[in-house]
């Protein structure tokens with residue numbers, strides 16, 4: 202997807218990018234490719250592919266959630282910034298918190314945020330299991346997102362403790378989303394969530410399948426979750 206088609210495709214969804222915002226996406230691309238030479242950030246480096254498979258793909262979350270109203274967003278395992286940084290560029294009013302267990306990626310994101318002059322973005326080098334126990338952040342976010350971090354049952358334990366009551370946990374998945382969701386229903390219920398929606402669609406052009414799973418937080422998460430770092434992965438609630 203070339204940048205002009207990217208802009209037009211977003212326009213069709215009601216998102217009008219200014220020149221400044223489009224420039225921010227170009228700078229994001231340049232920095233991603235430059236830093237990717239020194240560290241592993243992405244296997245996708247072609248400009249058109251990055252615009253489609255990282256930038257556009259990240260923004261698809263906003264087709265199903267009103268980010269003009271939602272204010273605080275936590276992105277668990279954002280890696281090189283997906284989906285939260287493209288969302289922040291499109292919706293500058295968002296207050297973004299990123300948690301990732303890899304210090305090098307946090308270093309890249311701090312530099313990126315400075316170069317893009319993003320405000321109200323904070324970064325934490327931490328594991329979601331410990332971050333979710335921190336009183337300052339536990340059950341404090343309107344929306345928690347995660348893309349390509351863990352399977353749904355594990356991911357629910359990493360993300361739902363951070364969502365405030367009546368907030369939403371939004372998981373970005375590929376074609377395996379529905380299947381993963383079936384196995385995660387027990388975990389979602391124990392952790393205080395309720396499946397609200399599952400949106401399935403294909404990405405433009407290359408037509409690979411995507412699913413966006415929306416979980417509403419209806420009850421507080423029991424204090425015993427998340428369990429110790431590594432436990433959700435080793436012994437998922439299934």
Ligand SMILES: C[S@@+](CC[C@H](N)C(=O)[O-])C[C@H]1O[C@@H](n2cnc3c(N)ncnc32)[C@H](O)[C@@H]1O
Pocket residue numbers: 277278279280281282283284300301302303306327328329330347348349350359
């Ligand atoms: C495959 S990458 C995906 C990155 C990004 N979300 C994307 O879609 O491109 C997974 C990221 O999750 C982070 N991660 C994995 N487990 C985590 C945990 N328990 N807590 C915080 N970050 C974690 C990794 O360091 C990595 O940056």
